[in-house]
Amino acid sequence: MFFKKKKITASAERNIPTHIAIIMDGNGRWAKKRSMPRTAGHAAGSKKFKEIARYCNKIGVKYLTVYAFSTENWRRPKEEVDAIMNIFRDYLQDSANFKSENIMLKFIGDRSGMPQDIAELMAQAEYDSKDATGLKVYMAINYGGRDELVHAVRDIVKEGISPEEITEDTISSHIYTKDYPDPELIIRPSGEYRLSNFLIWQSAYSEFWFSNVLWPDFSPEDLDRAIDDFNLRNRRFGGV
Ligand code: IPE
Ligand code: IPE
Numbered sequence: 001m002f003f004k005k006k007k008i009t010a011s012a013e014r015n016i017p018t019h020i021a022i023i024m025d026g027n028g029r030w031a032k033k034r035s036m037p038r039t040a041g042h043a044a045g046s047k048k049f050k051e052i053a054r055y056c057n058k059i060g061v062k063y064l065t066v067y068a069f070s071t072e073n074w075r076r077p078k079e080e081v082d083a084i085m086n087i088f089r090d091y092l093q094d095s096a097n098f099k100s101e102n103i104m105l106k107f108i109g110d111r112s113g114m115p116q117d118i119a120e121l122m123a124q125a126e127y128d129s130k131d132a133t134g135l136k137v138y139m140a141i142n143y144g145g146r147d148e149l150v151h152a153v154r155d156i157v158k159e160g161i162s163p164e165e166i167t168e169d170t171i172s173s174h175i176y177t178k179d180y181p182d183p184e185l186i187i188r189p190s191g192e193y194r195l196s197n198f199l200i201w202q203s204a205y206s207e208f209w210f211s212n213v214l215w216p217d218f219s220p221e222d223l224d225r226a227i228d229d230f231n232l233r234n235r236r237f238g239g240v
């Protein structure tokens, strides 16, 4: 028996995943290596996000979900959390953000836990980009996969759906990502090999790609490598 291995002959022939998700990790270590404050790493990470989102738009990715702040990240020192919130604020106030680039921006996560002014800026950014037809970026802020499922279960109960009626589709249609497909490819840089509570329901059959590169150093070439590796994977979904 020979294994059939898909061969990539030309990059134009590769299958671009419809939905790529990225855990943007390693900002703190990137800064530490440069004897800079962790905050500087977060600022560099924010710039990198813009670069990679633009690249995804260019190569025809349809959905990009990025993990920017988890429900557990509040455990960090107040100064760091405040600095991260200020970076979000600056980012959201930057009117040049993706405007005229045809990129849609939406947020997933529990907004009720965010500072009020940031929640308003998030809503404004969503409104401003709602008609874009290019890449759809979903930024996970105050997001936790378990928290997402808790909210979904609460909503299902509130709607009075009976136990017999509940299917996998019921769950999928009550989570933050209800409007778009599950990620085919999940990328985590920074040398950590875990999900850290990211898309735990949606990742049931995702392909994972890890790299030691720290997020602020992540390049479009790294993304290409991940996509090339993805093209060599044999996705069976439980079949043969
Ligand atoms: C990811 O980088 C950004 C957030 C979690 C907000 P980290 O801040 O976790 O960077 P490391 O993992 O400490 O290097
Ligand atoms: C995951 O990274 C969250 C984000 C990148 C936003 P963490 O740095 O918080 O994950 P752990 O603590 O190493 O698992």
Ligand code: MG
Binding pocket: 025, 026, 027
């Ligand atoms: Mg980290």
